[in-house]
Amino acid sequence: MSDDDKTYHMELEAFRQNAYRTVDWVVDYLANIESYPVLSQVEPNDIRRQLPAEPPAEGEGFDAMLRDMSDIVLPGITHWQSPNFFAFFPANSSPPAILGEILSAGLGVQGMLWATSPACTEVETHVMDWLVQMLGLPERYASHTDGGGVIQHTASDATLCALLAARERVTGGQANKAGGNGKLIAYTSSQAHSSIEKACMIAGIGTENLRLIDVDENYAMRPAALDAQIRADQAQGLVPFFVCTCVGTTSSLALDPVAEIAGVAESHGLWLHVDAAMAGTAAICPEFRFINEGVESADSYTFNPHKWMFTNFDCNAFFVADRAALINALSILPEYLRNQATESGAVFDYRDWHVPLGRRFRALKLWFVIRHYGVNGLQHHIREHVALAQDFKQWVIDSDEFELAVDTPLNLVCFRHRDGDGVTEAIMQTVNRDGGMYLTHTRLGDRFTLRMSIGQTGTQRRHVAKAWEQLQAAGRAAADN
Amino acid sequence: MSDDDKTYHMELEAFRQNAYRTVDWVVDYLANIESYPVLSQVEPNDIRRQLPAEPPAEGEGFDAMLRDMSDIVLPGITHWQSPNFFAFFPANSSPPAILGEILSAGLGVQGMLWATSPACTEVETHVMDWLVQMLGLPERYASHTDGGGVIQHTASDATLCALLAARERVTGGQANKAGGNGKLIAYTSSQAHSSIEKACMIAGIGTENLRLIDVDENYAMRPAALDAQIRADQAQGLVPFFVCTCVGTTSSLALDPVAEIAGVAESHGLWLHVDAAMAGTAAICPEFRFINEGVESADSYTFNPHKWMFTNFDCNAFFVADRAALINALSILPEYLRNQATESGAVFDYRDWHVPLGRRFRALKLWFVIRHYGVNGLQHHIREHVALAQDFKQWVIDSDEFELAVDTPLNLVCFRHRDGDGVTEAIMQTVNRDGGMYLTHTRLGDRFTLRMSIGQTGTQRRHVAKAWEQLQAAGRAAADN
Numbered sequence: 015m016s017d018d019d020k021t022y023h024m025e026l027e028a029f030r031q032n033a034y035r036t037v038d039w040v041v042d043y044l045a046n047i048e049s050y051p052v053l054s055q056v057e058p059n060d061i062r063r064q065l066p067a068e069p070p071a072e073g074e075g076f077d078a079m080l081r082d083m084s085d086i087v088l089p090g091i092t093h094w095q096s097p098n099f100f101a102f103f104p105a106n107s108s109p110p111a112i113l114g115e116i117l118s119a120g121l122g123v124q125g126m127l128w129a130t131s132p133a134c135t136e137v138e139t140h141v142m143d144w145l146v147q148m149l150g151l152p153e154r155y156a157s158h159t160d161g162g163g164v165i166q167h168t169a170s171d172a173t174l175c176a177l178l179a180a181r182e183r184v185t186g187g188q189a190n191k192a193g194g195n196g197k198l199i200a201y202t203s204s205q206a207h208s209s210i211e212k213a214c215m216i217a218g219i220g221t222e223n224l225r226l227i228d229v230d231e232n233y234a235m236r237p238a239a240l241d242a243q244i245r246a247d248q249a250q251g252l253v254p255f256f257v258c259t260c261v262g263t264t265s266s267l268a269l270d271p272v273a274e275i276a277g278v279a280e281s282h283g284l285w286l287h288v289d290a291a292m293a294g295t296a297a298i299c300p301e302f303r304f305i306n307e308g309v310e311s312a313d314s315y316t317f318n319p320h321k322w323m324f325t326n327f328d329c330n331a332f333f334v335a336d337r338a339a340l341i342n343a344l345s346i347l348p349e350y351l352r353n354q355a356t357e358s359g360a361v362f363d364y365r366d367w368h369v370p371l372g373r374r375f376r377a378l379k380l381w382f383v384i385r386h387y388g389v390n391g392l393q394h395h396i397r398e399h400v401a402l403a404q405d406f407k408q409w410v411i412d413s414d415e416f417e418l419a420v421d422t423p424l425n426l427v428c429f430r431h432r433d434g435d436g437v438t439e440a441i442m443q444t445v446n447r448d449g450g451m452y453l454t455h456t457r458l459g460d461r462f463t464l465r466m467s468i469g470q471t472g473t474q475r476r477h478v479a480k481a482w483e484q485l486q487a488a489g490r491a492a493a494d495n
Numbered sequence: 496m497s498d499d500d501k502t503y504h505m506e507l508e509a510f511r512q513n514a515y516r517t518v519d520w521v522v523d524y525l526a527n528i529e530s531y532p533v534l535s536q537v538e539p540n541d542i543r544r545q546l547p548a549e550p551p552a553e554g555e556g557f558d559a560m561l562r563d564m565s566d567i568v569l570p571g572i573t574h575w576q577s578p579n580f581f582a583f584f585p586a587n588s589s590p591p592a593i594l595g596e597i598l599s600a601g602l603g604v605q606g607m608l609w610a611t612s613p614a615c616t617e618v619e620t621h622v623m624d625w626l627v628q629m630l631g632l633p634e635r636y637a638s639h640t641d642g643g644g645v646i647q648h649t650a651s652d653a654t655l656c657a658l659l660a661a662r663e664r665v666t667g668g669q670a671n672k673a674g675g676n677g678k679l680i681a682y683t684s685s686q687a688h689s690s691i692e693k694a695c696m697i698a699g700i701g702t703e704n705l706r707l708i709d710v711d712e713n714y715a716m717r718p719a720a721l722d723a724q725i726r727a728d729q730a731q732g733l734v735p736f737f738v739c740t741c742v743g744t745t746s747s748l749a750l751d752p753v754a755e756i757a758g759v760a761e762s763h764g765l766w767l768h769v770d771a772a773m774a775g776t777a778a779i780c781p782e783f784r785f786i787n788e789g790v791e792s793a794d795s796y797t798f799n800p801h802k803w804m805f806t807n808f809d810c811n812a813f814f815v816a817d818r819a820a821l822i823n824a825l826s827i828l829p830e831y832l833r834n835q836a837t838e839s840g841a842v843f844d845y846r847d848w849h850v851p852l853g854r855r856f857r858a859l860k861l862w863f864v865i866r867h868y869g870v871n872g873l874q875h876h877i878r879e880h881v882a883l884a885q886d887f888k889q890w891v892i893d894s895d896e897f898e899l900a901v902d903t904p905l906n907l908v909c910f911r912h913r914d915g916d917g918v919t920e921a922i923m924q925t926v927n928r929d930g931g932m933y934l935t936h937t938r939l940g941d942r943f944t945l946r947m948s949i950g951q952t953g954t955q956r957r958h959v960a961k962a963w964e965q966l967q968a969a970g971r972a973a974a975d976n
Contacts, residue, residue, distance in 0.1 A: 022872030023952065029590035030522045036594050037514040040601030041507050054613050058841040061617035069625040073869035076594070079862075083598060087859075090614025095603045102611070105853070107603040109510035113517050113557070117564060119596040120521030122576045122588040122807050130583070132535050133571025136542035144550040167648060168851035178697060193701030194675020208827040209852060215824075216659060216850060218699015220674030265830070320853070326603050327855045343696075346689040349746070349938045360539040369697060369850070370649035371690060372586070372801070374808045378568075381560075388554035391503030457830045471504065 022073060032076045039080055040112070043088075047096050047472075051449025054092045061090040092452065097472035100481060101454040103264065103292045104469030108324035110386035114379030115326060125373045128361035129353045135362055138165055138377035141384065145319075145331055148389055149297040152310040155333035157362075163333040164367040165376045169291040170209035172316035172332035175340060175368055177213045177256055179314070180285030182343040184255040190343065194218035199247045201225045202258040203235035205265055207289065210258045223252075232420060233268035233458065235259060241278045248282070256285045259312075261305050262293025265456040266419070266465075267426040269293070273308030280311060288315045292469070294331075295322040296400065296424055299393050304423075313339075322399075322425075322469045323392065325383050329376050332367075341366045395471075399425045402478045403468045409482050415489050419463045427466040428458060431489050435462035440492035441485060448488075451481045503554060513557045520561055521593070524569075528577050528953075532930025535573045542571040573933065578953035581962060582935040584745065584773045585950030589805035591867035595860030596807060606854045609842035610834045616843055619646055619858035622865065626800075626812055629870055630778040633791040636814035638843075644814045645848040646857045650772040651690035653797035653813035656821060656849055658694045658737055660795070661766030663824040665736040671824065675699035680728045681737040682706045684716035684751060686744040688770065704733075713901060714749035714939065716740060722759045729763070737766045740793075742786050743774030746937040747900070747946075748907040750774070754789030761792060769796045773950070775812075776803040777881065777905055780874045785904075794820075803880075803906075803950045804873065806864050810857050813848075822847045876952075880906045883959045884949045890963050896970050900944040908947040909939060912970050916943035921973040922966060929969075932962045 024032070064086045094105050125134030142163025146156045155161045166172045181189045181198060189195075198219055202210045204226040214224040225247070228239045244254045257279045259270040272288060279286040288309055294317025296302040309315055316332045319325040334340045345366040347356075355361045365371050384392070403425040410416045410429045419428040431437040438455075439462050445451050456463050464485075468478060505513070545567045575586050606615030623644025627637045636642045647653045662670045662679060670676075679700055683691045685707040695705040706728070709720045725735045738760045740751040753769060760767040769790055775798025777783040790796055797813045800806040815821045826847040828837075836842045846852050865873070884906040891897045891910045900909040912918040919936075920943050926932050937944050945966075949959060 020875065022868050022875055024590035024867060026522050026526055026590075029593075030518060032590065032594055033518040033521075033597065034515055036597045037511060037518065040514075040597065041511045043601060045507055053610075056613050058609070058613070058836065058839075059617070061614045062621050065618070065621050069629050069865050070869045071871055073872050074866045076591075076867070079591075079594075079866055087614045087618065090612065090617065091602060091604055092610070092612045094605055094612070102605075105603060105605050107600070109505035109507075109513065110557075110560075112510075112597070112600045113513055113560075115600040116514065116517045116521065116593070116597055119588070119593045119807050120524060121572060122586060123572055124575055124583075124586050124808065128539070129534075129573070131571065131573045131575070132537050132539070133542045133568045136540070136571060137546070137568065140543050140546050148550050168853045170851045170853075174697075174850065189675075189699060189701065190696040191701050191703050193677045193679070193695075193704055194670075194699035196674045196676060198674070208829040208832075212825070212827050212850070214674075215671040216655075216698060218670060218675035220670070220672050222672050223674055326600050327605065327853055328851075344693070346693050348689040349936075351689075355539065358539070369655065369693070370651045370809075372649045372651075372808055384550050385555045385560055386505060386557070387503050388551045390552055391554050394501065394503055455830075 035080060039083065044095065047093055048098065050093055052093050052096045052098050052452035053446045053449065054090050055449065056090050061086060095471065097470050097474065097477040098451040098481065099470050100466050100468060101452045103467055104322050105320060105327055106322060106324050106469060106471040107326035108383060108471050110382040111325045111379040114382040118375040118378050121375055123375055125375060126365040126371050127351060127353060127356060127363045129355045134375045134377070135364055137381055138364065139362060141377050141381050142331060144384060149294065150303050150306055151315065151333065154335045155315065160337060161333065161335040162337045162362065163331055164364055166330040166332045166368050167328045168330050169289060169316050169318055170212060171369060172330050173209050173258060173287060173289060174213040174216055175332065175344065176285070176287040176314040177217050177219070178343045179334065179340045180256040181217060183285060183339050184253060187342060196220065196223065197253045199223050199225060199252045199254045200256040201227055201240055201243065201254065203227050203229050203260060203270060205229050205233045205263040205268055206258060206260050207264045229268065233263060233266050235270040235275060237271055237274035237278050240275060244278065244282050254282055254284055256287065258287045258289055261288055261290035262424065266428045266458055267293060267422050267424055269305060272312070276308045276311035286312045288312045290315065290317040292318065292321045293424055296396055298389065299396055302400070302424065319380055323383065324387065324471055325380050329380055344368065399469050399473065402473065402475060403427050406466055406468070406478055406482060415486065419458045419461065425468045428456070428463050429466065430461055430463050433493050437489065437492045438462045438464060441488040444488040444491065445484050450484055516561060520564065525576065528574055529579065531574055533574050533577045533579050533933035534927045534930060535571050536930065537571050542567060576952065578951050578955065578958040579932040579962065580951050581947050581949060582933045584948055585803050586801060586808055587803060587805050587950060587952040588807035589864060589952050591863040592806045592860040595863040599856040599859050602856055604856055606856060607846040607852050608832060608834060608837060608844045610836045615856045616845055618862055619845070620843060622858050622862050623812060625865060630775065631784050631787055632796065632814065635816045636796065641818060642814065642816040643818045643843065644812055645845055647811040647813045647849050648809045649811050650770060650797050650799055651693060652850060653811050654690050654739060654768060654770060655694040655697055656813065656825065657766070657768040657795040658698050659824045660815065660821045661737040662698060664766060664820050665734060668823060677701065677704065678734045680704050680706060680733045680735045682708055682721055682724065682735065683739040684708050684710050684741060686710050686714045686746055686749055687739060687741050688745045691739045710749065714744060714747050716751040716756060718752060718755035718759050721756060725759065725763050735763055735765055737768065739768045739770055742769055742771035743905065747909045747939055748774060748903050748905055750786060753793070757789045757792035767793045769793045771796065771798040773799065773802045774905055777877055779870065780877055783881070783905065800861055804864065805868065805952055806861050810861055825849065880950050880954065883954065883956060884908050887947055887949070887959055887963060896967065900939045900942065906949045909937070909944050910947065911942055911944050914974050918970065918973045919943045919945060922969040925969040925972065926965050929965070931965055
């Protein structure tokens with residue numbers, strides 16, 4: 015064998031067998047997921063100190079890697095796919111999504127331009143159009159209009175892109191050329207996600223130029239307060255240009271009154287962006303479509319199929335009513351990317367719809383999820399999650415020990431112990447340390463508040479009921495101390 | 496069966512069988528990849544018109560999805576994993592990378608905080624430290640110093656983060672608060688990647704405040720021109736703050752003289768960022784480590800294992816010498832993300848190292864690639880790619896019909912036909928349309944120039960030799976017309 019033929023690549027038959035074993039490992043993992051503590055119990059550096067300090071000079075067999083997955087990695091995993099995971103927000107996944115991800119990895123294409131793999135772009139555009147129909151979103155987000163949808167990494171990225179499109183629209187393209195001027199003012203509610211603040215930092219708007227508008231007793235933005243603030247800023251010679259409104263805040267799932275906010279935004283000529291990161295999926299059920307009220311007036315809209323639509327991360331869906339505004343803000347065309355399809359104008363080149371140039375074939379997993387479940391199947395499971403949360407809410411209401419912090423119409427229940435913040439926090443520490451469930455907290459009305467977020471793929475009534483028992487037991491133990 | 500038990504989820508045994516079939520599909524695809532035209536031959540809308548206009552109400556079986564992959568998707572794929580793919584840059588993948596991606600999808604964890612899956616953060620930090628050793632990068636990028644590495648989506652994202660860290664350092668954190676002021680000036684070469692310009696747009700610096708420094712006959716930045724421009728800008732009361740230098744430009748793989756540029760940057764107090772997106776991998780071979788000269792003085796450095804290190808997209812490696820500067824630029828800590836591990840200061844929370852909040856377990860695939868190949872195996876294949884490019888270069892030099900456009904020390908050959916741009920462009924159109932290979936172009940010295948980029952996983956001597964025959968044949972046909 016000449017040196018030219020020497021190879022260190024894994025041969026295809028070995029790959030096939032190793033991939034089968036990897037699939038088996040994943041199936042075993044998912045089958046046994048309830049046997050692990052949901053929140054990883056390791057201490058800092060527990061994982062690293064088991065790994066060799068130096069990279070291997072010679073290659074290792076796959077046995078060693080799979081063994082390390084079980085022995086070293088698994089104890090350091092917080093099990094987001096556990097049915098007992100009620101922390102933060104769901105990041106649910108499903109078998110069809112994983113199958114799509116395998117194919118995406120196997121194809122290994124770059125979808126930066128239509129020409130660099132037309133199917134990568136066209137399936138994505140198509141599935142985004144399906145989402146418009148499935149969720150009852152306004153037709154102007156569909157690709158046959160002036161708008162369209164694109165997959166972004168996260169809602170943070172989508173919001174940044176919306177902000178940039180708005181910035182370029184209001185400055186007539188000047189900000190891209192001349193940079194920031196410290197005069198542009200953005201608005202969101204005091205309960206909005208940190209990504210809005212981060213986007214304002216990144217885009218050179220500045221956090222001092224982001225107004226956090228006051229909220230009502232349900233933690234939803236007050237449109238009158240927004241209107242007053244915009245007028246005050248205009249009176250100062252500043253340039254209001256962007257409102258980000260939340261359909262389901264991260265903290266408490268508060269629903270901003272989008273229709274009223276849209277009226278304010280429109281009257282002052284502001285770009286309206288709607289962040290429905292987690293809650294957006296609920297609109298697949300007609301009875302929850304009240305969350306779309308007012309969205310027909312928004313310039314852009316985003317939600318995460320990688321949160322509550324059984325599609326593994328990353329898969330954010332971002333829609334704009336005027337794709338030219340987005341592309342004007344983000345387009346760059348160097349010589350080495352020129353090609354006939356692009357110059358014909360007949361295709362979408364998604365590199366101009368977001369920050370990065372490269373992109374993988376993420377639409378496959380979403381396509382498979384929608385096809386596997388069908389709209390009916392997705393509706394069934396979303397309804398189930400909401401029903402479980404509503405039951406949990408009722409248990410809290412009926413309890414002598416706990417109380418609701420705020421009402422919620424969907425799948426997040428915010429509640430606390432009646433004996434105060436100390437007991438509430440102790441309950442959280444206890445149940446998370448015990449490992450049978452995992453939930454996280456927020457502050458509402460300056461009270462330490464537990465968040466029971468229900469949306470994991472495998473979560474059923476028994477998991478929620480067991481969680482409630484654990485919380486009650488921890489509450490009694492804490493109150494006794 | 497009560498409605499409560501009803502499920503549309505794919506059962507685990509069905510998932511296992513479907514995953515085996517998906518693996519078989521990928522193995523078949525890779526085994527037959529040379530049988531497809533490298534550049535997809537479809538026309539706009541050819542894929543979409545085969546897809547149902549409406550999403551399915553009822554779920555479909557997996558057979559239909561795999562069939563559509565073969566019948567509808569494959570014709571719309573441009574085969575980046577083909578050994579006959581010589582376009583743009585490599586985006587090579589490998590079996591161990593795909594196995595890591597399967598596990599990442601199966602685990603479905605969010606690594607935004609250390610606490611949300613400690614292994615996701617610790618394996619990443621560890622593998623980044625391995626890269627520092629493997630590539631001979633300066634120790635100050637290793638996590639035991641004040642620096643550290645992180646996986647980003649793409650070099651575009653890494654460069655944006657470097658720019659933001661530099662922006663905040665020079666303004667003492669004021670830009671994040673007050674927004675841009677139009678006075679900050681960034682520098683790169685006239686040959687730099689479009690991502691630098693895009694980052695300046697996004698970050699509110701403005702393209703008018705990005706100076707494209709003149710290059711020498713090898714298309715490398717002239718340090719004296721950089722120094723002169725910085726002085727001229729300072730004399731105007733502007734604030735030079737950032738230099739992005741390229742170790743291997745996208746257009747022609749020109750290597751900027753980093754050591755000299757570092758001297759200029761340091762003398763004026765500028766942040767130096769090194770973009771080695773594709774070429775960086777070459778440093779795994781000691782004989783190519785000349786590309787690291789001067790990098791020890793850089794504030795940040797990035798390269799893409801997802802280009803030339805057999806790791807499927809996305810996997811960009813980004814290093815900083817002063818992680819506090821990066822975190823200061825990007826950190827946000829809302830109440831719902833507070834946790835004990837973060838407040839102890841003993842852990843990295845990677846959400847503060849980049850734009851998005853969420854992140855998947857991308858380190859697994861890189862870990863597997865390094866372990867499968869070992870440093871020796873990676874060196875072997877990188878050497879092989881460079882040797883093939885050097886052979887191709889010699890064929891061009893020895894040819895009466897073609898000529899080199901610029902010398903290159905690594906794996907990209909820029910060349911053209913001696914009969915002028917029309918013939919050169921016709922050659923490209925012919926070979927790409929024929930489908931046996933795919934290459935793209937750039938402009939150098941205002942001449943239409945072909946780029947033969949060699950770095951695909953499966954590319955061997957026979958593929959490069961066949962490509963040369965096809966190019967010569969197309970050249971003769973074009974010259975005869």
